[in-house]
Each structure stands twice: as structure tokens, then as C-alpha cells.
Amino acid sequence: MIDKYFSTGNVYVIDDQLTEATPIIKSLYSHQIPHIYLDGSSKSLPKESRQVRLIFLDLNLKPTLNPKDKKSFKNIHAGILNKLLANNSSSYLILVWSKQEDTFLNDFKEIFNDSTNEYKLNQRPPLEIISLEKKDFFETISGADGITHNWKNGQEKALLELITSKLTQNEAFKILSAWENLISKSGSKTVDYLFDLVSGETPANKNSKLDSIITSLSISFLGFENFNKLNDQKKTDAFMLALSELIDDEIDKEIIVNTQPEFKNWLPTKRLSSTDKGRLNSKLLTSIEVGNNHLTGSIYKANKGAHNYKKLLTDCIDLGRSLSKKEATKKKDSKSSEVRKDIANLIFKDSSKFIPLELNITPLCDVAQNKEEYYRMVPGFLIDKKSREYLFEKTDRNYFSALLYSEVSLNECHLVLDYRYFHSVTKAEINKMRKLCCLRKSFVDEIQSKLANHVSRLGLLYLP
Numbered sequence: 001m002i003d004k005y006f007s008t009g010n011v012y013v014i015d016d017q018l019t020e021a022t023p024i025i026k027s028l029y030s031h032q033i034p035h036i037y038l039d040g041s042s043k044s045l046p047k048e049s050r051q052v053r054l055i056f057l058d059l060n061l062k063p064t065l066n067p068k069d070k071k072s073f074k075n076i077h078a079g080i081l082n083k084l085l086a087n088n089s090s091s092y093l094i095l096v097w098s099k100q101e102d103t104f105l106n107d108f109k110e111i112f113n114d115s116t117n118e119y120k121l122n123q124r125p126p127l128e129i130i131s132l133e134k135k136d137f138f139e140t141i142s143g144a145d146g147i148t149h150n151w152k153n154g155q156e157k158a159l160l161e162l163i164t165s166k167l168t169q170n171e172a173f174k175i176l177s178a179w180e181n182l183i184s185k186s187g188s189k190t191v192d193y194l195f196d197l198v199s200g201e202t203p204a205n206k207n208s209k210l211d212s213i214i215t216s217l218s219i220s221f222l223g224f225e226n227f228n229k230l231n232d233q234k235k236t237d238a239f240m241l242a243l244s245e246l247i248d249d250e251i252d253k254e255i256i257v258n259t260q261p262e263f264k265n266w267l268p269t270k271r272l273s274s275t276d277k278g279r280l281n282s283k284l285l286t287s288i289e290v291g292n293n294h295l296t297g298s299i300y301k302a303n304k305g306a307h308n309y310k311k312l313l314t315d316c317i318d319l320g321r322s323l324s325k326k327e328a329t330k331k332k333d334s335k336s337s338e339v340r341k342d343i344a345n346l347i348f349k350d351s352s353k354f355i356p357l358e359l360n361i362t363p364l365c366d367v368a369q370n371k372e373e374y375y376r377m378v379p380g381f382l383i384d385k386k387s388r389e390y391l392f393e394k395t396d397r398n399y400f401s402a403l404l405y406s407e408v409s410l411n412e413c414h415l416v417l418d419y420r421y422f423h424s425v426t427k428a429e430i431n432k433m434r435k436l437c438c439l440r441k442s443f444v445d446e447i448q449s450k451l452a453n454h455v456s457r458l459g460l461l462y463l464p
Contacts, residue, residue: 003031005177006054008184011035015058023151024056049086059098070107078111078119094126097134105131128166175263186250217242278405278412285443293435297444298360300433307379309356312418314344318392347387355382361448374424380417384410419454
């Protein structure tokens with residue numbers, strides 16, 4: 001059962017006594033669950049942190065440690081977890097065992113709930129801590145070859161059932177772990193597909209043809225001219241990006257052809273907070289990629305004087321939404337344009353509500369093949385969630401995004417673009433711009449499509 005969720009090599013067994021960890025290791029082998037054994041010493045820990053889903057952790061890593069020395073105990077175990085975990089959240093389970101489980105269990109839990117966050121684990125505690133005593137599961141046998149440890153009768157099954165029950169209780173963790181496994185399998189099948197293309201070749205020709213396939217995929221992304229100008233790292237990046245298109249097909253087939261573990265905790269209505277909704281939308285629609293300043297979808301912070309951003313904002317103000325009936329009556333003698341300007345001024349001068357920007361919507365093929373002389377840009381702004389309520393719901397000249405979340409500026413916000421000011425800039429100009437983030441291709445496609453519709457609206461001249 002658990003092999004469906006832990007088959008991507010993200011299971012770790014940490015015990016300074018290999019003989020005591022042997023029953024767990026053998027069980028993982030028998031269930032074909034890839035895993036890594038560590039003795040807890042600094043030299044055994046990975047040089048780079050890893051994404052982990054399940055840890056078997058001994059609480060007696062230093063048998064000579066004084067049980068009253070809580071500080072040393074916490075430092076040792078927090079140090080191991082900080083070195084091991086790349087997880088930024090509660091996306092893993094820990095099964096802790098010891099010879100005297102109660103001795104250190106509470107101290108261990110405290111490193112995830114430390115008032116000073118000294119151990120740097122407060123924001124990423126395990127989803128679940130499963131605790132047990134070794135003596136309840138293992139028996140110690142002394143023989144001619146020394147001391148060995150084996151499962152007590154029925155206890156291996158009991159432990160696996162315990163882990164399975166925790167997965168059942170945490171449906172979200174279960175289904176997300178299954179999805180991670182699916183992605184791993186799809187990646188493996190994609191690699192196998194490429195090797196299958198050279199299966200009929202002689203051994204001497206296989207590597208040459210694989211080199212040709214890799215080169216061709218990189219060129220398909222970059223174009224011939226650009227490919228010849230770039231270094232090996234850029235060419236490799238392009239190949240990886242092209243390969244990501246192939247894996248999508250394998251993912252689709254894996255989901256459709258094979259039965260997936262079912263998620264059962266469906267809710268009758270959406271219950272996401274606006275902050276969570278904005279964060280998820282931002283993950284779906286944007287990327288914090290800031291390396292390539294010329295990339296299609298790049299958003300740059302603009303100076304407020306670069307365009308008439310105050311007019312862009314003023315033209316979006318909807319008095320029907322901005323003013324209550326009482327306010328509307330009170331201002332009935334005022335010119336509507338002046339009222340819009342007043343509201344816009346309040347928003348415009350507050351950097352916590354309004355950020356002017358430019359969006360690069362140059363066709364991706366032109367950027368990839370280095371053909372562009374001028375970059376096509378659309379000006380707009382980010383506006384905070386509350387101020388968005390003053391704007392029109394929609395207009396033909398503007399693009400209004402769904403709720404987003406910006407880690408670096410306004411938190412909950414919306415992207416607004418004005419197609420009327422579509423223009424071009426040179427490479428020298430774009431090199432001076434400060435890139436904030438990048439929109440994903442599907443998001444850019446929608447914006448480009450609506451821009452095309454804006455500039456090519458058809459109309460017929462006729463006498464009614």
C-alpha cells in the first residue's frame with residue numbers, strides 16, 4: 001500500500017546503530033520502497049538539502065547523552081533536520097523511535113514550537129509525528145555473530161498499517177504524494193521514449209543519434225541562429241525546456257490509463273481565503289524568474305513618469321462602484337471627471353496600493369530566436385485588492401486579472417493593463433528596466449489574444 005506514495009527516493013532512515021535500523025531497512029526493501037540510510041553524523045548528511053516525505057528517526061542518536069541535557073539533544077536533532085530538509089512546509093511525516101520513547105519525545109516536539117525559533121523549524125513542522133518504542137516492535141538476539149534485531153511476530157505488519165492509517169487520516173498528503181510518484185514515473189517514461197528512438201541503432205551509433213536528438217530539441221526551442229550564438233549552458237537549458245513539453249503527454253496518459261488513488265475529502269463549496277486564492281493563482285499564472293530580462297511575459301517596474309499612469313488609473317475608475325448612494329447624491333453637482341481624479345489621486349500616491357509597470361508581450365519565437373529589434377510592451381499597474389473595488393469590472397481597452405499575491409509588494413492584488421498604450425522599446429531600454437517577475441505562457445497567451453481582438457475589432461459601415 002505505502003509503496004504507492006513513497007517510491008521516489010524521498011524516504012530516510014536515520015539511526016546511529018545500523019543493526020537496530022536493519023529491520024526497517026529490510027522491510028522497505030521487501031516493499032520496493034527506495035530509501036536512504038544515514039547514521040546521523042555530519043559526514044553522512046547530504047551536501048544539499050532534499051525534498052523528504054517520510055523519515056524514520058532514532059531519538060537516541062547519542063547513547064551517552066545525558067537525558068537531562070535537553071539543549072544538546074535539541075541541537076543535534078534540529079541540526080540533522082535543517083541539513084536534510086529542503087521542505088519549506090509541513091510536507092513530510094516523521095516516525096520517531098527510541099529505547100525509551102518518552103524520555104525525549106516532548107523535547108523533540110519542542111524544536112518545532114520554539115518561541116525564539118532558534119532551531120529554524122517553526123514554519124515547517126512535520127504533518128504528523130508517529131512515535132513508538134523499539135522494544136515494542138523489535139526483539140534483540142545475541143549470537144555468534146553479535147547482536148541482531150528482528151521484528152517481533154506481526155509487528156512489521158502493524159507498523160505498516162499504522163503508517164497507512166496516518167495516510168488515510170491525511171487525505172491531502174496521500175493524494176499529493178501519489179501525484180509526486182506519478183510525475184516521477186512520467187519523467188522516467190519520457191527518458192525511456194527518447195532511448196527507444198535509437199533502439200534499432202548499432203551500439204556505436206546510439207550515442208551519436210541521442211546527441212543528435214538532444215541537439216535538435218534544443219534548436220527547436222532556440223532556433224538555428226540563436227543556438228549557434230549561445231553557450232553550452234543556455235543550449236542545455238533550452239533542451240530541458242523542450243523536454244518538459246514531452247513529459248506532459250506522459251502525465252496525461254498516466255492519469256487516464258491507470259487508476260489513481262482516490263481523494264475522498266471533497267468539500268461542497270470553495271473555502272479558500274482570499275490570500276490563499278491569490279497565492280495559488282500567482283503560482284498558476286506567474287513565476288519569480290528574474291534572470292532573463294528579455295523573456296516574453298516579463299513584468300518590469302516602471303517610473304510613474306514613463307507614461308501617464310495617473311490617466312490609466314483615472315480612466316478605470318467606475319463611479320457607480322466607487323461611491324455610495326449618499327456620496328453620489330452629495331457629489332451630484334461635481335463633474336464626474338473631477339471625482340474620478342480625486343479617487344485616483346488617493347490611490348496613485350500610495351505605493352502600498354499602486355505600482356506602475358510594463359509587460360513584455362513580444363512573440364516568444366522572436367525572443368527565443370533572437371530576432372527582435374524592438375520589444376512590444378503594454379503598460380499597466382498592480383493595484384491592491386481593496387482599491388480594485390473602485391475600478392470597472394471590465395472594459396474593452398483594459399485587461400483585469402484574477403486575484404494575485406505578490407510576495408514583494410502589495411500582497412493581495414490585481415494586474416491591470418491598458419491596451420491603448422501598446423508600444424515598442426529597444427533592447428537598450430529594456431536592459432535598464434527592473435524585472436519583478438514573469439507571467440506563464442498560458443497567461444501571456446490570453447493577454448495577447450485579447451490585445452489582438454482590441455486592435456482588430458471588425459465593424460461595418462452601413463445606413464440603418
